[in-house]
Amino acid sequence: MSLLVVGSVAIDSVETPFGKREAVLGGSATYFSISASFFTNVKLVAVIGRDFPKKYILQLEARGISLDGLEVSKGKTFRWKGKYEHDLNKANTIYTKLNVFKDFSPKIPYAYKKTPYLFLANIDPELQLNVLKNVDSPRLVACDSMNFWIANKLNALKKLLKNVDVFIINDSEARLLSRESNLLKASRYIFSLGPKRLIIKRGDSGAIFIKNDGSFFNSPAYLMENIKDPTGAGDSFAGGFIGYLSKTNELSDKAMKQAVIYGTIMASFCVQDFGPGRLIGLRPSDIEKRVRDYKDCICF
Amino acid sequence: MSLLVVGSVAIDSVETPFGKREAVLGGSATYFSISASFFTNVKLVAVIGRDFPKKYILQLEARGISLDGLEVSKGKTFRWKGKYEHDLNKANTIYTKLNVFKDFSPKIPYAYKKTPYLFLANIDPELQLNVLKNVDSPRLVACDSMNFWIANKLNALKKLLKNVDVFIINDSEARLLSRESNLLKASRYIFSLGPKRLIIKRGDSGAIFIKNDGSFFNSPAYLMENIKDPTGAGDSFAGGFIGYLSKTNELSDKAMKQAVIYGTIMASFCVQDFGPGRLIGLRPSDIEKRVRDYKDCICF
Numbered sequence: 001m002s003l004l005v006v007g008s009v010a011i012d013s014v015e016t017p018f019g020k021r022e023a024v025l026g027g028s029a030t031y032f033s034i035s036a037s038f039f040t041n042v043k044l045v046a047v048i049g050r051d052f053p054k055k056y057i058l059q060l061e062a063r064g065i066s067l068d069g070l071e072v073s074k075g076k077t078f079r080w081k082g083k084y085e086h087d088l089n090k091a092n093t094i095y096t097k098l099n100v101f102k103d104f105s106p107k108i109p110y111a112y113k114k115t116p117y118l119f120l121a122n123i124d125p126e127l128q129l130n131v132l133k134n135v136d137s138p139r140l141v142a143c144d145s146m147n148f149w150i151a152n153k154l155n156a157l158k159k160l161l162k163n164v165d166v167f168i169i170n171d172s173e174a175r176l177l178s179r180e181s182n183l184l185k186a187s188r189y190i191f192s193l194g195p196k197r198l199i200i201k202r203g204d205s206g207a208i209f210i211k212n213d214g215s216f217f218n219s220p221a222y223l224m225e226n227i228k229d230p231t232g233a234g235d236s237f238a239g240g241f242i243g244y245l246s247k248t249n250e251l252s253d254k255a256m257k258q259a260v261i262y263g264t265i266m267a268s269f270c271v272q273d274f275g276p277g278r279l280i281g282l283r284p285s286d287i288e289k290r291v292r293d294y295k296d297c298i299c300f
Numbered sequence: 301m302s303l304l305v306v307g308s309v310a311i312d313s314v315e316t317p318f319g320k321r322e323a324v325l326g327g328s329a330t331y332f333s334i335s336a337s338f339f340t341n342v343k344l345v346a347v348i349g350r351d352f353p354k355k356y357i358l359q360l361e362a363r364g365i366s367l368d369g370l371e372v373s374k375g376k377t378f379r380w381k382g383k384y385e386h387d388l389n390k391a392n393t394i395y396t397k398l399n400v401f402k403d404f405s406p407k408i409p410y411a412y413k414k415t416p417y418l419f420l421a422n423i424d425p426e427l428q429l430n431v432l433k434n435v436d437s438p439r440l441v442a443c444d445s446m447n448f449w450i451a452n453k454l455n456a457l458k459k460l461l462k463n464v465d466v467f468i469i470n471d472s473e474a475r476l477l478s479r480e481s482n483l484l485k486a487s488r489y490i491f492s493l494g495p496k497r498l499i500i501k502r503g504d505s506g507a508i509f510i511k512n513d514g515s516f517f518n519s520p521a522y523l524m525e526n527i528k529d530p531t532g533a534g535d536s537f538a539g540g541f542i543g544y545l546s547k548t549n550e551l552s553d554k555a556m557k558q559a560v561i562y563g564t565i566m567a568s569f570c571v572q573d574f575g576p577g578r579l580i581g582l583r584p585s586d587i588e589k590r591v592r593d594y595k596d597c598i599c600f
Contacts, residue, residue: 086481182525184523184524205502205505206520216523217598217600218520219520220518220520223516258600261600297515297516297518298598298600299600300595300598
């Protein structure tokens, strides 16, 4: 099967306790696409400016990602600069320059409209709703959001969630949206808004997959020494998760569990280098090996 | 096999967002003993004052815990009062009244000296060292500690760790002791001090068991809605862990993994009520059922 993602492509500058990098490839749709490209055909809808480096286009193409929906607009690419202290779960934004992303209005190429798997990365929920209107009933719709939209565009977000199968958010966002500190209680509120499945990302504590019957699956993060930059971990998780579902084209509980594991593993690769450096260099055998190692560290 | 624990027995007053309780049974050795009593014969060495309620003695006896080492001293029992806000991982101490615990000098009854499993709960490392001198080469020695001793009695703690098989501490304590934020790097430093196994407790993120060859086993906390009071969760974990090892008298990697699971499950029961209320009312079948449920939520 194939997978459509709509979100941001950016140029990031990042500092962590383990180094700093200027102008690396960034953006939610970027991390998602690269991660998912190890499992399925990915079609990317996003906007970049005319300053966007050719080498990054080549990197995305080398991963087989379809870029027919990557609009090049007059102006500069979305830029983000952030810094992490020793708590890598918390990014401190130094600046966000939306640039061409400010007027982003996703255009879905005709050939993309029947894509069976859809991921709406973290953008304005009104734009996410617009995308939904412009695709032909995908088999699975998943989306991300963030505290800014929960605080400022709650009605649009709620309208969106009525039409979403899997909602993927951070623990703090789940708490903000539901006003519940317990994550299972939070999930019950979120299910009342529409989604049938919820993934709560918990940074270096991993992710929890919850079904609307209250059952859940807990996937702790893969423990590692060599962590360099957590940027993009959540989108890499989503890319592994939905990428795997799109590959198998199976939506059973068992397939979802397995997909969560691939999400966790792709996030673990993401954080091992700045930008998507480690993800881009992966071989499929690296992924399978780490899934086996992970199983040994978790199952009993 | 049987198991000796040396630590505190206390009377706690606790407030959480889910209620408050005055003068409940508390203390590290209490939670540990009750938890371990579901697996093995437990011998408790601690001190209480003459004000200690008879009903709590009866509760410990009803769990089959041997109290020959429970010294009754002139004065009042150790009392702690704490409050938790919505982040249940962080206790705010309102007061600590050491009372008879201030002059506690553990006396090991002669009949206890050959106990094969030993847990040194969180007390002054000099006292923990004294206990070690007064037992006959136990098969397994495990201990806990805390930030106060790391900051104030580091030499005694390091001396102790040379003679300990399994060190069980919180993530923040592991970081404080090692000056490393990454937990695997922290573990390498701690192994250089002597222990061959390390358990890092991470509150509602669960626990990690690490071997001195760098291999590890990750046990996320069992996700629940009805959490009331996190007091004693870490000691209940340790009780389940060492209790299980003492029961099986096996120290293989496989047994240790299984023991970690029992630790996680006992901690999950602990937090479901104030004080050890839920632990005391457990049936062995409740424990086995939850181990099975947990497996479904973790393994893939």
